Amino acid sequence: MKAGATADVRRACADFLKAASEFYKAPDCGIRVLAARPLRVRESWSTELFGDYTPETMVIRVWMRTAIRKEVTSFGTFLSTLCHEFCHHLDYQKFGFHDSWHTRGFYERAAVLYHYARGTPPKRLFWVALPGGRWRIDWPRTNRLGNTNAASV
Numbered sequence: 001m002k003a004g005a006t007a008d009v010r011r012a013c014a015d016f017l018k019a020a021s022e023f024y025k026a027p028d029c030g031i032r033v034l035a036a037r038p039l040r041v042r043e044s045w046s047t048e049l050f051g052d053y054t055p056e057t058m059v060i061r062v063w064m065r066t067a068i069r070k071e072v073t074s075f076g077t078f079l080s081t082l083c084h085e086f087c088h089h090l091d092y093q094k095f096g097f098h099d100s101w102h103t104r105g106f107y108e109r110a111a112v113l114y115h116y117a118r119g120t121p122p123k124r125l126f127w128v129a130l131p132g133g134r135w136r137i138d139w140p141r142t143n144r145l146g147n148t149n150a151a152s153v
C-alpha cells in the first residue's frame with residue numbers, strides 16, 4: 001500500500017474476497033483498487049470514506065489514498081473498509097435483502113469478519129443513538145478498551 005502498488009493490493013483483496021465468498025457461500029464479487037478517491041463521487045452511503053459497493057454490478061471499490069490530503073489509508077482502515085463493503089455484498093447477494101442498512105447488526109457482522117481476518121480478539125462495540133432510530137459506533141469508547149485496530153467507515 002505504501003509503495004502505491006495498486007495491482008499487488010488488488011490481488012490481495014481479490015484473494016481475501018474470494019475466500020470470504022466461498023466461506024459464506026455467496027457469489028464472487030468484483031474488486032477495484034483505486035489510487036485516490038475522486039473528490040466528487042456519487043455515493044450510495046454517505047458515511048463511506050474509503051470504499052463503496054454497487055449491488056447491480058457486485059463490484060467493491062476501495063481507495064488507497066484520501067481525496068484531500070492524499071495520505072495513504074492505514075492498513076486497519078483499509079481492511080475494515082473491505083470487510084464493511086463485503087458485508088453489503090452479503091446483505092444483497094447472500095441474505096437477499098433489497099437494501100443494505102447500517103444497522104447495529106451490520107456493524108457487528110463487519111467487525112466479526114475484520115477481527116477474524118486480522119486474528120485479533122473481537123471487541124464489544126459501544127453505540128451512540130442518532131435521530132431516526134439509527135446508530136453509529138462510539139469509537140472513542142469502543143477503542144478505549146485497548147482496541148486500536150478498528151476504524152470508522
Ligand SMILES: [Zn+2]
Pocket residue numbers: 045048084085088102
Ligand atoms: Zn456501508
